[in-house]
Amino acid sequence: MSALASEGQGAEGPPHPLSDEELAKFSEFFYRKTGIRLDERKRYYMERRIVERIRRTGCRSFFEYFTTLKLNGAAGELEALINEMTVNETYFWRENYQFECMTRSMLDEIARRKRPGEPIRIWSIPCSTGEEPYTIAIHILEYWARADSYDIEIFASDIDSNVLKRARDGTYDERSLSRLPPQLRARYFKLVSERRWQVINELRSSIAFGSVNLSDPLETARYRQIDLIFCRNLLIYFDDVSRRLAAENMFEAMSPGGFICLGHSESMSRITNLFRPRQFAEALVYQKPAPSRGA
Amino acid sequence: MGLVKAKIRKTKTGSGASDDMVGLSAALQAADPAERRSAARRLGSTTGCEAALLDRLAFEHEASVREMLVLSLMQLGTQDAVRGLAEHLRSEDASLRNAVVEALEAMPDAVAPNIELLLADHDPDVRIFACNLLVGLAHPDVPKWLSHVLENDSHVNVCAAAVDALTEIGRPDCVPALRACARRFPEEPFLSFAIDVAIARAAEQ
Numbered sequence: 001m002s003a004l005a006s007e008g009q010g011a012e013g014p015p016h017p018l019s020d021e022e023l024a025k026f027s028e029f030f031y032r033k034t035g036i037r038l039d040e041r042k043r044y045y046m047e048r049r050i051v052e053r054i055r056r057t058g059c060r061s062f063f064e065y066f067t068t069l070k071l072n073g074a075a076g077e078l079e080a081l082i083n084e085m086t087v088n089e090t091y092f093w094r095e096n097y098q099f100e101c102m103t104r105s106m107l108d109e110i111a112r113r114k115r116p117g118e119p120i121r122i123w124s125i126p127c128s129t130g131e132e133p134y135t136i137a138i139h140i141l142e143y144w145a146r147a148d149s150y151d152i153e154i155f156a157s158d159i160d161s162n163v164l165k166r167a168r169d170g171t172y173d174e175r176s177l178s179r180l181p182p183q184l185r186a187r188y189f190k191l192v193s194e195r196r197w198q199v200i201n202e203l204r205s206s207i208a209f210g211s212v213n214l215s216d217p218l219e220t221a222r223y224r225q226i227d228l229i230f231c232r233n234l235l236i237y238f239d240d241v242s243r244r245l246a247a248e249n250m251f252e253a254m255s256p257g258g259f260i261c262l263g264h265s266e267s268m269s270r271i272t273n274l275f276r277p278r279q280f281a282e283a284l285v286y287q288k289p290a291p292s293r294g295a
Numbered sequence: 296m297g298l299v300k301a302k303i304r305k306t307k308t309g310s311g312a313s314d315d316m317v318g319l320s321a322a323l324q325a326a327d328p329a330e331r332r333s334a335a336r337r338l339g340s341t342t343g344c345e346a347a348l349l350d351r352l353a354f355e356h357e358a359s360v361r362e363m364l365v366l367s368l369m370q371l372g373t374q375d376a377v378r379g380l381a382e383h384l385r386s387e388d389a390s391l392r393n394a395v396v397e398a399l400e401a402m403p404d405a406v407a408p409n410i411e412l413l414l415a416d417h418d419p420d421v422r423i424f425a426c427n428l429l430v431g432l433a434h435p436d437v438p439k440w441l442s443h444v445l446e447n448d449s450h451v452n453v454c455a456a457a458v459d460a461l462t463e464i465g466r467p468d469c470v471p472a473l474r475a476c477a478r479r480f481p482e483e484p485f486l487s488f489a490i491d492v493a494i495a496r497a498a499e500q
Binding site: 121137141147148149152153154155205206207210217222223224239240244245248252272 | 297358369400
């Protein structure tokens, strides 16, 4: 999930306005479930999408819909709602300097800490429609000379189940692929229809996709001993408490000495003191402190 | 190739005796920081455990555990949590005070009912930290609270902290309080200078 939903999607026709109280209740509920704060500035598209879900579920009022949503048995509707509220726009090779940092600097340092047979684990969250985890995989295969010497596991997670389906499918248009060097498109993609390219099976099947809410410690508990996290342009949508909670959850998930890459406008130093900034030649990243040698 | 498909672990849910509040509170005293941190994390979703978290916070020196204790109190967001955190503004430990200020800044709705008490505290240091806290508190009454300090607090350093805060976030309607403060402390040239800067900034808003 890389951003909240943009205008122009969702409801057909003008939305029925919701009261301030209804929107406030909804915002609080959505925040508790996702960590994402929907404030007054996002009222217009929030309202449109709620009205759309009310229509699609056949509910006759906000009250009926909200009551349904809060019931434990309505997990499917919560998922649909989250999918409706988020958008996912990304492309291959986005902010490429961080991938260069991975293959030129970070992976070598991570590898030095590894015992024989111990895997290197990389986590892309939010992975959106898959461009980022596939970019990570291709970069490693192409540009890290020691790739064949290690078992490398790539996890890719998002809160939005619809984008996860698209990520697993791995089919993209020209816009997504425009920055990918042509020889790599030829090597890792097959043309499946006019101007639609699909990631080759070998690569698709090597990535572990899964649904995760980063601000939920129970869900993130499934991810441990992670050496490198790409968490770009997500934390900016969280409020202070959720942002700190997400940082704590990543800290718990990581191996000592592991790295985090954030989006170019984000700073971990403004969120928590748990991580140390590390300036490599290619990028500024954040590192979970490792016990000093000999300690 | 070097890529191998990873297996995602199954989530562990409640894990027995150590998940109860008594067990988790006891684990806050464990020798292993990782165990203390884990207990603090779980207590963040357990209503009624503010006292246990706050007690540990008073003695905890491991930075990562301290962050988790503070975050769990923020998650709870109760008045007990806010008041307990605010008590640590009296700490001699500057890093703990800073952590508390940052935490309280992030809880504007829960903190707001306590601001007047903090600004009336007998300890001027607490009042100064309360002014520091107001700079980052997203609440519409912040200029009003700071103006009240400028017009009433007897301690020059507390007023100076309020002036500093208004230099950052002041509005034109704070100017009368700033001028009143200058009149109350005519023998303090540094304060007059700071007030002039604050008035100029406020007028720009």
